Amino acid sequence: MIFYALGGDLTQWKPEAASCDQVLAEVVLNGSVVTLRREIAEASQQPMWIYFGDFTTANGAGPDGWQRYSYRRMSDRESFTQVLFRLMDMPEVPAEAEGNITMHQLLRLMYVDQMTPVDRIFRAERNDSALRRQAVGDLLCGVFDTRLYPAQLKLREKEKAYEAATQQYGALNRVLTAAGEAFNLDFVETRRRNLEADIATMLTEIQALKGHRFDERQLAPGQSSIVATIKVDLDRVNGDISDLQVLIGQLTYNIADADTLIDEIQRTLARLREGEVASSALGPINFLFCPSCFSPLRDADHDHQCKLCRSDVEPASDRSRFARMRNELEMQLKESNQLQAKRRDDLAAAKAKVGKLTGVRDTLASEYLNLTRNYLTEADAQIDRLNSRLGYAERELIELQRERQLAQQLAELSQARAELNEDITRLKENIVTWREQRDRHQDSVYRLIQGRTAAILAKDIHTEAEFTEESDVYFDFSEDRVTVNGKSGFSASSLTVIRNAFHVALHWVSCTSPIVRYPRFLLLDNIEDKGMTEQRSQNFQRLIAAISESIETDHQIIFTTSMVDPGLDMSAMTVGERYSFSNKALKIDL
Numbered sequence: 001m002i003f004y005a006l007g008g009d010l011t012q013w014k015p016e017a018a019s020c021d022q023v024l025a026e027v028v029l030n031g032s033v034v035t036l037r038r039e040i041a042e043a044s045q046q047p048m049w050i051y052f053g054d055f056t057t058a059n060g061a062g063p064d065g066w067q068r069y070s071y072r073r074m075s076d077r078e079s080f081t082q083v084l085f086r087l088m089d090m091p092e093v094p095a096e097a098e099g100n101i102t103m104h105q106l107l108r109l110m111y112v113d114q115m116t117p118v119d120r121i122f123r124a125e126r127n128d129s130a131l132r133r134q135a136v137g138d139l140l141c142g143v144f145d146t147r148l149y150p151a152q153l154k155l156r157e158k159e160k161a162y163e164a165a166t167q168q169y170g171a172l173n174r175v176l177t178a179a180g181e182a183f184n185l186d187f188v189e190t191r192r193r194n195l196e197a198d199i200a201t202m203l204t205e206i207q208a209l210k211g212h213r214f215d216e217r218q219l220a221p222g223q224s225s226i227v228a229t230i231k232v233d234l235d236r237v238n239g240d241i242s243d244l245q246v247l248i249g250q251l252t253y254n255i256a257d258a259d260t261l262i263d264e265i266q267r268t269l270a271r272l273r274e275g276e277v278a279s280s281a282l283g284p285i286n287f288l289f290c291p292s293c294f295s296p297l298r299d300a301d302h303d304h305q306c307k308l309c310r311s312d313v314e315p316a317s318d319r320s321r322f323a324r325m326r327n328e329l330e331m332q333l334k335e336s337n338q339l340q341a342k343r344r345d346d347l348a349a350a351k352a353k354v355g356k357l358t359g360v361r362d363t364l365a366s367e368y369l370n371l372t373r374n375y376l377t378e379a380d381a382q383i384d385r386l387n388s389r390l391g392y393a394e395r396e397l398i399e400l401q402r403e404r405q406l407a408q409q410l411a412e413l414s415q416a417r418a419e420l421n422e423d424i425t426r427l428k429e430n431i432v433t434w435r436e437q438r439d440r441h442q443d444s445v446y447r448l449i450q451g452r453t454a455a456i457l458a459k460d461i462h463t464e465a466e467f468t469e470e471s472d473v474y475f476d477f478s479e480d481r482v483t484v485n486g487k488s489g490f491s492a493s494s495l496t497v498i499r500n501a502f503h504v505a506l507h508w509v510s511c512t513s514p515i516v517r518y519p520r521f522l523l524l525d526n527i528e529d530k531g532m533t534e535q536r537s538q539n540f541q542r543l544i545a546a547i548s549e550s551i552e553t554d555h556q557i558i559f560t561t562s563m564v565d566p567g568l569d570m571s572a573m574t575v576g577e578r579y580s581f582s583n584k585a586l587k588i589d590l
Contacts, residue, residue, distance in 0.1 A: 002523060002558070003111045005036055007080060007103025009071070011044045016586045018042070026055035028554075029087040032323035037066065045071035048080035052324035073100075076338070078331065086330060087323055090517060091146055093139050105136050111523045112503055118495040118530055119488060121480050121502065130478035137477025140506075141449070142515035143442040148434045155427040162420040169413040172406070195397045202390045234364045237357055244354045251347040258340045265333045272329065276322040445509070445516065450475070452505035457484065457498065459543055461536045464494050475502060492530035497540065500524060504544060504557075511551040524559035538565035545573060 001017060004010045005025035017040065024037045035058035037049040049066045051058035058065065069080035081102045085092060093101040108123040116124040122133055138144040289296055290308070297308065450473040457467040466485045475482040482502050484490075490498065503522060510518035524544075528537040542565055548557055558575075568574065579585050 003107055003113075004040075005038055006107055007048065007084065008107045008111070009044055009046075009104045011042055013040065013042070016584070016588050019588055020586070024055065024058075026058075029084065029323075030089060030319075032087055032319040034087065034320065034323065047071060050080065050083060052320045052327070054320075071102075076335075078334070083327060086327065088519065091139070091144070093135050093144060093146075093149060101132070101136055101139060105132065106140065106519070109136055109140055109503075109506075110519065110521055112500065112526055114526045114529055118492055118499055118526075119481060121475065121477065121482060121499070128480075130480075133480055134478040138438070138442070140510075140516070140518040141442070141445050142513070142517045143438055143445055144517075145434050145438045148431065148438060151427050151431050151434065155424065155431065158420055158424050158427065162417060162424060165413055165416045165420060169410065169417060172410060172413070192397065192401075195393055199390060199393050199397065202386050202393070206386050206390070230364055230368045234361065234368060237361045237364060241354055241357050241361065244350050244357070248347060248350050248354070251343055251350065255340065255343050255347065258336060258343065262333065262336050262340065265329055265336065269326065269329050269333070272322065272326055276319075276326075441515070445513065446475075448509050448513065449502070449505050452508050453482075453498075453502050454484075456501040456505055456543060456547075459539075460497050460501075461539050464490060467494075467497075473502075493532045493536065496526060496529045496532060497536070500527070500540065504547060507555070507557065508547055508551065511553045511555050520553065520555040522557045524557070527559050527561045528563055534563045537561060537563045541565045541568060 001023045002025065005023045006027070020040050022037055022039050024035060026033065026035050028034075032052070033054045035051040035053060035055050037051070037058075038046055047068055047070045049068050051061060051066050053061070053065075069078060069083055071079060071081075073079040073082060079102070081100075081104075082092065084090075084103055108125070109121070111123055113123055116122075122128070122136075135144070135149055453473045453475075454469050454471040457471060457473075458469040460467050464484075466487060472485050473482065474484075474486070481488065482498055484498060488495075503524065506518060507520065507522040510516040510520050527540060528534075541559070541561060544557060544559060545568055548555070564574070564578075576585070577583060
């Protein structure tokens with residue numbers, strides 16, 4: 001239930017747990033107290049309800065005080081992983097093309113259960129992948145490079161796009177070569193310009209020959225209705241263009257105004273973060289004199305009372321309020337960016353439509369002018385010859401336009417291949433550089449974890465000769481395994497010790513190293529798994545307690561055992577009753 005409450009994905013419940021309606025948990029995320037709630041159901045990927053405040057306040061709050069977040073992110077709504085990651089200052093990590101790292105994936109490295117094989121690091125699940133495990137491990141060890149994994153995914157996409165563009169270019173080029181066509185874009189453009197110049201010259205000559213503008217009285221029967229129809233269409237197109245130009249002006253103004261709003265939200269977020277840091281560093285402000293009448297102020301009646309206004313003050317509420325305000329601003333920023341993207345799309349669509357309508361208007365105007373001219377002199381024969389030549393030139397221009405499109409397509413494919421090739425080369429160079437930088441950080445953190453693991457193993461009851469402080473501990477997140485001196489063929493109980501020692505070491509390093517992002521929370525449910533003797537189990541329990549006492553930072557380690565060490569039993573470290581077959585944790589009568 002702890003694993004599930006924090007964001008784990010569960011579908012199989014014991015009957016006692018399945019009979020419950022929901023599970024709630026009060027958590028502290030970077031000093032902010034938050035209460036989480038999830039409904040218990042057999043369906044996977046259940047949503048989470050979040051209340052920005054402690055459990056007592058959340059329990060008395062109405063439905064309006066809770067905010068519902070889905071398991072997966074949506075286009076218009078965040079997932080609870082995004083909210084929790086933001087509160088923990090955890091970066092969002094794209095592990096694979098289908099999605100980002102979730103709270104469930106993080107908890108797989110923080111929750112050691114009984115069902116997972118003892119030679120595995122991560123909690124077992126179906127459809128697992130080495131890339132996802134490595135991304136989670138790098139993220140929690142603090143060696144994740146925000147540039148590296150997105151670049152690797154982008155490289156994969158660019159290589160696929162380059163291959164597709166190369167196939168299209170080759171196929172089109174082979175077809176055109178077989179047809180004997182020379183589809184050079186420069187040649188086609190030169191020929192098009194020459195044709196357009198010839199057409200313009202012929203139109204000018206025809207206009208000069210016609211002499212003067214059209215007289216409606218000389219129209220042939222039925223011709224005036226055609227002219228009137230074209231005139232109506234031309235007026236309508238001009239009106240549509242005018243309306244679109246007004247819309248373009250409005251969208252341009254709205255985009256500029258929204259940019260100002262987005263900038264202000266971003267500045268407000270920055271000031272909020274600075275204010276949170278200042279509030280955390282300075283604490284509450286105490287006044288010695290009243291700021292209005294300058295009279296000395298008497299001491300507060302108790303520690304959690306304001307000396308100035310005598311109101312009760314809860315220090316932890318400031319962090320929750322900061323977290324709530326920050327979350328609301330982040331959501332407002334996201335919605336503003338989505339609306340801004342839609343405005344930009346609408347602006348581009350309006351501009352494109354204006355371009356199309358302008359072409360229609362030019363065609364209608366040209367047809368209207370041609371119809372409203374009259375043959376007045378013996379030059380009609382010459383006009384007919386020019387019209388014949390004009391028709392031939394226009395047909396050739398249409399055919400040339402088809403050739404231009406093919407030439408343009410070839411040129412675009414060639415340009416796309418060149419740009420993709422440059423992008424691929426740059427990405428590969430960057431990935432090599434970033435991977436070398438990551439490996440240097442990774443080596444130092446990994447050596448620290450390996451050394452702490454060996455130190456824990458050295459204090460185990462010596463049933464294995466390899467368990468010394470000089471042991472060569474090796475672990476690999478992508479391979480999901482830990483070895484000692486190159487050996488993994490230990491007894492099941494020793495493998496349990498190795499696995500737990502590694503997780504305790506990772507937790508230990510996270511509490512002492514400023515770069516490690518592991519959340520300083522560990523849940524062990526297999527202390528005496530796989531035939532562990534009572535003596536060996538209690539020795540490991542004492543090791544965990546000693547390590548915990550030596551850590552100066554806030555942290556939490558929860559482990560379960562039916563063979564509790566007498567020195568730890570009934571102490572401040574023991575939580576709850578001693579559970580047995582007749583006294584179970586959930587007091588439910590099934």
